[in-house]
Amino acid sequence: MQRQCLLVIFCLFAKMVVLLMLPLICFLLSCGALLRWNEVRYRKKALPPGTMGWPLFGETTEFLKQGPSFMKNQRVRYGSLFKSHILGCPTMVCMDAELNRFILMNEGKGFLPGYPQSMLDILGRSNIASVHGELHKTMRGAMLGLVSPLMIRDQLLPKIDEFMRSYIDNWGGRVIDIQEKTKEMALLSALKQIASIETGPVTEALKSEIFKLVLGTLSLPINIPGTNYHQGFKARKKLVGMLRCLIEERRASECSHSDMLDSLLRMDGSSKVKLDDEQIIDLIIALVYSGYETVSTTSMMAVKYLHDHPRVLEGLRKEHFEIRKGKLREDAIDWNDYKSMKLTRAVILETLRMATVVNGVLRKTTQDVKLKGFTIPKGWRIYVYTREINYDPDVYQEPLTFNPWRWLDRNLESHQHFMLFGGGGRMCPGKELGTAEITTFLHYFVTRYRWEEVGGDEIVRFPRVQAPNGLHIRVWDD
Numbered sequence: 001m002q003r004q005c006l007l008v009i010f011c012l013f014a015k016m017v018v019l020l021m022l023p024l025i026c027f028l029l030s031c032g033a034l035l036r037w038n039e040v041r042y043r044k045k046a047l048p049p050g051t052m053g054w055p056l057f058g059e060t061t062e063f064l065k066q067g068p069s070f071m072k073n074q075r076v077r078y079g080s081l082f083k084s085h086i087l088g089c090p091t092m093v094c095m096d097a098e099l100n101r102f103i104l105m106n107e108g109k110g111f112l113p114g115y116p117q118s119m120l121d122i123l124g125r126s127n128i129a130s131v132h133g134e135l136h137k138t139m140r141g142a143m144l145g146l147v148s149p150l151m152i153r154d155q156l157l158p159k160i161d162e163f164m165r166s167y168i169d170n171w172g173g174r175v176i177d178i179q180e181k182t183k184e185m186a187l188l189s190a191l192k193q194i195a196s197i198e199t200g201p202v203t204e205a206l207k208s209e210i211f212k213l214v215l216g217t218l219s220l221p222i223n224i225p226g227t228n229y230h231q232g233f234k235a236r237k238k239l240v241g242m243l244r245c246l247i248e249e250r251r252a253s254e255c256s257h258s259d260m261l262d263s264l265l266r267m268d269g270s271s272k273v274k275l276d277d278e279q280i281i282d283l284i285i286a287l288v289y290s291g292y293e294t295v296s297t298t299s300m301m302a303v304k305y306l307h308d309h310p311r312v313l314e315g316l317r318k319e320h321f322e323i324r325k326g327k328l329r330e331d332a333i334d335w336n337d338y339k340s341m342k343l344t345r346a347v348i349l350e351t352l353r354m355a356t357v358v359n360g361v362l363r364k365t366t367q368d369v370k371l372k373g374f375t376i377p378k379g380w381r382i383y384v385y386t387r388e389i390n391y392d393p394d395v396y397q398e399p400l401t402f403n404p405w406r407w408l409d410r411n412l413e414s415h416q417h418f419m420l421f422g423g424g425g426r427m428c429p430g431k432e433l434g435t436a437e438i439t440t441f442l443h444y445f446v447t448r449y450r451w452e453e454v455g456g457d458e459i460v461r462f463p464r465v466q467a468p469n470g471l472h473i474r475v476w477d478d
Contacts, residue, residue, distance in 0.1 A: 046375035048092055050074065050083035058085025060220055067462025071095065071385060081374060087116035088221055091362075091381040092374075097392065097417050099371060100384045103363055104423035107132070113426070114364025114381040117221040122213055122232045123289060124282035129426075139283060140429060142267075142275060146260045146287075147433040153335040155258065156193055157436055161332040163189050164440045168448070172477040175454060177470035179300050182441075183211075186296035189437055190288050195246060196257040206242060209235040210288060217289070218463055236285075243281045260287070287430070294357055295434050297465050299441050301355040302347060304471065305402050306446070307453055312347065312404055313446070319343045320447050333443060344439050346407035352420045353390045354402055355465050360385040361422055386419045451475045 051074075053059035062070050063086045071093065074082050080096040094100055103111055113130045115123075120130055128139045147156070167185055187207055191197040197206070216232015223230050250257075250265055264280050275283065306313040323337050352358070363382045368375055376382065391399040395417055396406065412418060421428040428434075451473045459467050 047377075048081045048083045048374045049078040050093075052083065052085045052090070057220065058088070058090075060086050060088070063087075064218075064463050068387065071387075081372060086383070087118065087218070089114075089116060089381045090377075091383050092371075092376050093383045093385055094371075095385050095388055096372070097389050097395075100386060100389070100419070101416060101423065103382060103384050104361070104419070104426065107363075107425055110365055110367050110369040111363040111382070112366055114362040116218075116362070116381075118219045118229050118232070119217045121221060122216050122229075122236050123285055124236070124278075126279040126282035128283060128286050128429075129290075138275070139279065140425075142264065142283060143287070143429045146263055147430050149432060152433055152436055156433060157335060157338065157440070158332060159193055160189060160437055160440050163192055164437075164444050165330075165332075168441070168444055171475045172449060173475070175472055175474045178303050178473050179296075179467045179471045182296040182299040182303075183292070185299065185441065186292045186437070187288070189295070190291045192259075194260045194284055194287055196259045196261075202242075206239070209238045209242075210292065213239065213285075214289065214293060239285060240281055243284060244277070247277060247280065260284075290428070291430055291434055291437075293464075295437050297355070297357050298348060298351050298434075299438050300467075300471060301357070301459075301465060302351045302438065302442060303445070303451070303473070304453075304459070305351055305354065306347070307451065307473070309402055312402070315343055316347060316442070317446050320443050323443070324447055333440065338436060338439060341439055341443070342408060343404060344442055345435065346404035347442070348435055348438050349407050349413070349420065350402060350404040353396070356387050356390055356461065357465055358420065358422075359387045359462065361426070389417050389419060392417075448478055449475050450478050 051059065053062070059070075063084070066073075074084070074093070075095055080094070081099070082093055084091050084093055094103065112132050115127075115130050120127070123129070125131075126135070126139070128136065128143060131139060145151070164185075167188070171181075184207070187210060188199060188203060191203060191206060197203055212231045212235035214232075215228045216230075216235065219228040219232070221229050223233060246261070247265065250261060256262060261280075261284070264275060264283070267274055306316065319341060323333065323340065361384050363384060365376050365378050365380050365382065367378050370376075389395060393399055395415065396412075406412065421431040453472070454474050455469075455472045457467045457469055457471045459465070459471070
């Protein structure tokens with residue numbers, strides 16, 4: 001009798017386990033079926049090898065979380081060309097230096113800008129990074145006119161100099177988050193150059209929305225409250241509204257502001273370049289976005305690398321104190337001073353290389369394209385992943401060593417695989433302006449202050465270079 005009772009209890013227990021496990025088993029089987037279905041869906045003989053992950057989501061989570069490790073692991077398994085599905089798009093990842101150069105230098109031969117949907121939606125359809133053909137020529141011409149060396153020399157550098165001296169004036173004797181400061185610095189400097197916007201309520205409103213916009217550009221385009229995409233899309237709408245009001249005020253005013261916005265609004269039917277209001281707004285957003293992220297991150301990481309490499313810092317200080325000879329504290333630096341800062345430029349380039357502020361660029365195929373025996377279908381994205389070139393020992397001797405002098409000893413900027421600012425007809429038009437901003441910041445920072453890190457803050461290098469908890473330094477007057 002006792003044995004029968006135990007048997008009944010065991011049977012009931014077994015049924016309960018089966019009933020409890022059944023949903024889990026079904027879930028696992030469904031997951032397996034979905035993964036299998038997605039792999040079969042993209043299985044064509046001519047496609048590169050690789051995995052596609054989940055339907056819709058693909059391998060975006062692994063890509064964003066693991067970053068370079070994910071890329072290296074896939075490269076070990078499949079080679080320098082492999083397929084994936086990231087940021088909502090079937091994508092071929094290219095880590096071949098020669099092929100990357102070919103793709104960047106041959107826009108029009110089946111390749112167009114192919115930025116993810118989130119970036120297109122948030123930066124605008126007339127964003128210079130996504131348009132092509134005549135519109136791209138028009139917008140690039142407008143942007144180059146705003147940031148040409150002549151404009152930097154005569155108009156922008158004096159504004160940058162005045163702003164930087166004022167912005168860092170009271171840092172001595174404080175512990176500051178240099179990440180927060182360089183973000184704010186890059187944004188305020190851009191707003192001053194573009195629309196003569198000074199610190200105040202308008203700046204604070206714009207700053208809040210721009211921070212949200214930046215986060216949303218690299219996300220899955222899922223418009224659900226709480227997601228980065230949703231926040232970024234809302235931020236764009238608010239920014240567009242604020243910029244429309246600003247444009248209307250400028251048109252109604254008879255005052256001249258001698259800034260980028262004035263230059264854009266002065267273009268009339270007789271100009272070679274003519275943009276409508278929507279294109280002007282998207283151009284302004286692109287100027288703020290690109291300058292903000294690159295300038296702020298490179299400035300922060302330059303401070304980090306200089307702190308960690310005292311010999312480089314002393315060489316930089318020597319260069320800048322030589323320039324200060326014969327100048328009063330309130331005297332500005334001019335174009336000749338800027339062009340003489342050879343080691344400073346080298347420090348900036350080495351920072352861009354070591355920190356890998358830009359991991360790569362995206363292109364989209366306009367037709368089936370054959371690359372190294374593989375066929376990339378029309379409509380696919382190609383991720384021109386340039387990060388690994390930065391650490392290629394065939395290009396950079398001892399690539400993991402922070403050595404700015406390498407840029408002085410060899411003309412690496414003319415190297416065929418130099419891609420720190422992109423390549424081909426899409427080379428970053430604002431690279432010289434960004435370099436001038438970082439150079440001016442470093443000039444005043446290293447000639448006025450000494451600093452040390454406090455707290456041992458962590459640096460994350462993918463998908464963006466950032467310090468999740470800030471990068472704190474103690475600053476004192478020199």
